Amino acid sequence: MVYQVRLLKGILEPHRSRYQLQNAEAVTRLGWKLLLLYFLSVIVFAIGGYFGIGSESFSKEITKMTADEFEAGKLLIVCGNIIAGLFYPSIYIFFSSLFFWIVTDIPYIKLVIVQMIIFGLQLLEKILLLPLFVLMDIGNDANPFSLGVISQYFLRSDYFIHFFSEITIFQFLIIVLQYFYLKEFTERNKYLVLSMTFLFYLATWFVKAFLAYIQVGVFV
Secondary structure (H helix, E strand, O other): OEEEOOHHHHHHOHHHHHHHHHOOOEEEOHHHHHHHHHHHHHHHHHHHHHOOOOOHHHHOOHHHOOHHHHHHHHHHHHHHHHHHHHHHHHHHHHHHHHHHHHHOOOOHHHHHHHHHHHHHHHHHHHHHHHHHHHHHOOOHHHOOOEOHHHHHHHOOOHHHHHHHHOOEHHHHHHHHHHHHHHHHHOOOOHHHHHHHHHHHHHHHHHHHHHHHHOOOOOOO
16 A cells, blocks of 8 residues: 555544555655645744744843844844754654654654654644734743643743643644554554653653743744
8 A cells, every 4th residue: 555645634534544554565745745844844933933932032122122133133033943943843753753763663654754744733733823922912821722821820930831831732632643643553552652652742841841941032
């Protein structure tokens, strides 16, 4: 069976997509779908940088800047976000696939395809949040789809508020979808697969919270 990489189908029709990928002997449309994800990632990150999402520390200094300094700073933020938009899919797709390849017996190429599908869902979350952040003029900590808002009533630590802000409804859907794919691709214990999947995302939430805590201004 030849598996054609279709990202939307992988999200909307996971049962059929999983069955076809599980029995695939060859894969097509992989290269240009990867390029599409990179392109979309760069666009989303660039738009986020243009509107100053994730650059609150820079925004606080606006009143102290000249017009030229402000434009130069804004350009640097956009450029930084574009670079982040290139690195983010590389880390998320290839390095995370390497992690799951080490802890499971799943072929690396199938893991890459699963991560591409999951990354498409990650981008969808960012696209939906863009107008929310811009129109409501809020940051990630005030994301109504995360635990960040609730955590602010109980916590005083900025780091842990950032951490809980990374835990969103979409992140739970992503974990469920990833586990749905991986559990049928390996003979390893399903609870082990679920644990490894959850620990992977737990680690990413801690890293993203740390980046927000030290005020690295990118839309991650």
